[in-house]
Amino acid sequence: MIVSSRKNKYFAEIVAALRPRTRQVTWAWLAVAALTVLAFLMRRKGLATQSLWFDEADLVARAQQDLGALLGDMLKPGENGPLYTLFMHFWLKVAGTGEAALRTPSMIAGTLVIPLIYLLGRKISRSALVGVIAALLMTVSPYQVWYSQDAKMYPLALLLTMTSVYLFLSALENNRKSWWIAYVVLTTLSFYVHLMSVLIVAVEVGYFWLAVWWPHRKLEKAIAAATSNAPRLTIFQKIRQAYRSRAVIALSVLTLPYLPLAAWQARALWDGGIGNTWFQPVGFFSMIDTLGRRFGVNRIPDTFWESVGAIVYALLVMGGLLVVWRLFWVSRKTAPGLENVQPEKEASNSQAAWLLTLYLVLPVVAFYLLTLRIPSFAERYLLIASPAYYLLAAWGLTWLLRKFWPLGLVAGATALVFAGVALFSFNYSEAPQKEDWREAMRWLQSNLRDGDEIIVVPGYLQTAVNYYLKTPPNVPIYTIPQDLLNGHNDPDLNAYLSSENGIIRGHERAWLVVSPDHYLQDDPKEYVRKVWFDNNTWMFHDPQVYVGVTIYGYTFKQIPGTKADYYPRQRADRTNIKFGSSLKLEGFDVIPTASTEKNLPAGQVTYDSQLHLTFYWRKTAEDNQDYVFEVRLLDQNGHDTGTNYPAQPLGGYFPTGRWNINEAVRDYRDVYIKLPPGQYQLELLAYPRGQPQSPLPVSGTYNDQPLSQPADSTALRLNYPITVVKTTP
Incomplete structure (x- = not known):
């Protein structure tokens, strides 16, 4: 018991x-x-x-x-x-x-x-x-x-x-x-x-x-x-x-x-067949330090x-x-x-x-x-x-x-x-803390033109582009296979980009979309961007930098696969207008915004949208001067509306002083429309950098006819009226 x-x-x-x-x-x-x-x-x-x-x-x-x-x-x-x-x-x-x-x-x-x-x-x-x-x-x-x-x-x-x-x-x-x-x-x-x-x-x-x-x-x-x-x-x-x-x-x-x-x-x-290439080796104490910070306070902008x-x-x-x-x-x-x-x-x-x-x-x-x-x-x-x-x-x-x-x-x-x-x-900060694909794609959406292409590097980021970007059918999205991002002059990479069946063929401009941290893991020497694109294209826009996303804009020096300087123009006007003694304007186009919606009739834009212009220039004589081109919008009375866009060609990345004689250049301008409904007229002028008070004289013919403006004119009024409307019909 x-x-x-x-x-x-x-x-x-x-x-x-x-x-x-x-x-x-x-x-x-x-x-x-x-x-x-x-x-x-x-x-x-x-x-x-x-x-x-x-x-x-x-x-x-x-x-x-x-x-x-x-x-x-x-x-x-x-x-x-x-x-x-x-x-x-x-x-x-x-x-x-x-x-x-x-x-x-x-x-x-x-x-x-x-x-x-x-x-x-x-x-x-x-x-x-x-x-x-x-x-x-x-x-x-x-x-x-x-x-x-x-x-x-x-x-x-x-x-x-x-x-x-x-x-x-x-x-x-x-x-x-x-x-x-x-x-x-x-x-x-x-x-x-x-x-x-x-x-x-x-x-x-x-x-x-x-x-x-x-x-x-x-x-x-x-x-x-x-x-x-x-x-x-x-x-x-x-x-x-x-x-x-x-x-x-x-x-x-x-x-x-x-x-x-x-x-x-x-x-x-x-x-070594599993794992993601974008991760970096981390030491044990570095891991402990990171986890201690994240488990405790996650992130505070002031690291102290x-x-x-x-x-x-x-x-x-x-x-x-x-x-x-x-x-x-x-x-x-x-x-x-x-x-x-x-x-x-x-x-x-x-x-x-x-x-x-x-x-x-x-x-x-x-x-x-x-x-x-x-x-x-x-x-x-x-x-x-x-x-x-x-x-x-x-x-x-x-x-x-x-x-x-x-x-x-x-x-x-x-x-x-x-x-x-x-x-x-x-x-709870209003500032972006994650990769800001939303704002990056919003900006890209407003700057896309018909015929552009988008190249996403690394390719697995395309899902983020697809989520936010409403891509029209005539703006394709491409990626570069990871095995071609090997940091050297790879013939396969050149063929993939510029051969007869290459992804750039048939396109005038390319937008390179990268996430820097991920891109550097796949292409640590940035060969694609710094070597291939820099040698074969002109950058035409400042890089747009967002949290975790950067967008580069490039235009090809010649039509890929041809020796032509210009793509077929939408406007068949015969333009032969000289600015000063060394610059000639051979034409211009008004390009609609690439959109999944129906575009407006030619010449119409809505308030708070963009007017996309392309100017076709050629250098005719030796001149080391860098010139600024300015686009203005005039009202029906010929008064300047204050909508002025002075800039060197291609965003300053290829100034006129570096142009070779007889070299053709496409210059892109995006005019933001912040004007009330009505009719307006485009005006173009050029002047030496830093000397807006000394515009170049304008002369020549338009559609084989002399310009209908005074002989001593220093600005060209383009024969293309712009109508601002409230909304898209």
Whole structure:
């Protein structure tokens, strides 16, 4: 009876450890509900302020594939996030492809993690306060808000992996089949949302062996020694076997289907066959520094204050680590023998120390080891490890509040202040923080002309161009194959660009669209831009620089594939007009804006649009002077409307002083129309650079007739009336 009594006593204690006592705390749930609402509002604010970056636009393109292709991706080795893409396929049909609609699933997932981290914090710490503080830190985290406003799978992967950890702990507590089944299902789904989710399973396995199996094995031996030496199984052994069987089954169900994919990934990893070329190698301490900044304050424009904010959060996290490990070691020292064993206390402290340490450290270390083979570091991939960061910071802050509450209040307030500074200076900034494809393509859209072409480098950025640019059929978009971006004079590259079937053939102008960081990874010497285009074209416009996007405009020196100087003109006027003694205007064209809509009748433009002009010049005599050409709009009374556009030809990139005798040049002018409806007339004049008071005399013939203006004229009135209308009919 004594032995049986002692068995029952320790059995009850063990069960108590595996089924921790928790109780609902009204104030805590009210606080969590308020924080969840706040999290939703914070993630909803400015949801569509930032442009889509290329990865988000790429998601749209992939999600719009046919259903059969998406289902096939579910079984394709190396496909990352096929389940999320499949989900977005149906979401786009319901919600549309607008920026806010695309980011709404991430916003919802980023909101739902708030009550979940409270549940995790309360379960691990046995303290509602730790859970509430963790929920607060995660609610206001600029890092969490940032990725909750990103149309990618990372917030959903975070939600699923956090749910996986919670279900795993719950299954260990009660060993019910329903918990194990739910755990297996949710964890499996997380694999198909993001490949890095497998790192959280590694955390769970490590925790099971270090914090559950190994410590309880020592308890089993102590119980066996204190009860009897009979060979039959003790009650604890039976319990352990039951847990082992279900845990092994659950982990096997998760692992076995993954083995074929893991084998392929291992081979590809060894051969270097997977990974993205735009990533750069990152050292371990640089990775830790980046993650510390992002997990804490994400980004603050002033790097000094960003560093200070990151240090504040790091101190709270380190304080949390010290607290949980101190509790762990104290609990072990107070239980030298069976008579002093406190299973519930030991399980609780062991759970916190091992779980939070593994949760934070193991994914980071494992991912770093992966990057040694293939550079692939981006902080968003480790969003799944961030809950441990906030739980540890919450534990450290809770300890301060209980032991030195004034210091705890100061520390908490400081952390919140830095979060607020980061949110309003970066997350909620009206200035572009992501790649600004929206504004870049808006500018390009307004400057496209019929017959232009667009070349996107690297080619995978084309999805971002396609998302924002409403490209008309006569403006094709091309990419350059990556194997041709090899930094030297490759005949294959020349053939691809300028051969009889080359992509530039039949086009007068090309717009080169690049994302500098990505472009330099594929073409580090910038051979395509600095060598091929600079030697074969003239730049005609200042580079348009946006966040993460740059647009270059080029015109070909001659018609590709011919020896002709000019493309067939839209206007058949015979123009032979001299400006001074060395410049001759041989013609001009008014080119409609390239549009998917019907163009206006010739000579009509709308308010707040552009009038696209091309002037055809030729140098007839030696002259080293650089001249400025000025285009004006005159009203019906011949008065200057103030719409003046003085500039050297081709934006100053090919001034007249560098022209060779008899060299033909096409000069492009875009006149912005900010005039009321009515009729206007174009006027053109030329003068030496810096001497607008000395315009060149104009003489010659137009359609074989002398100019209908005084012989001493210094400006040419073009025989092309312009009519400004309110809107497109």
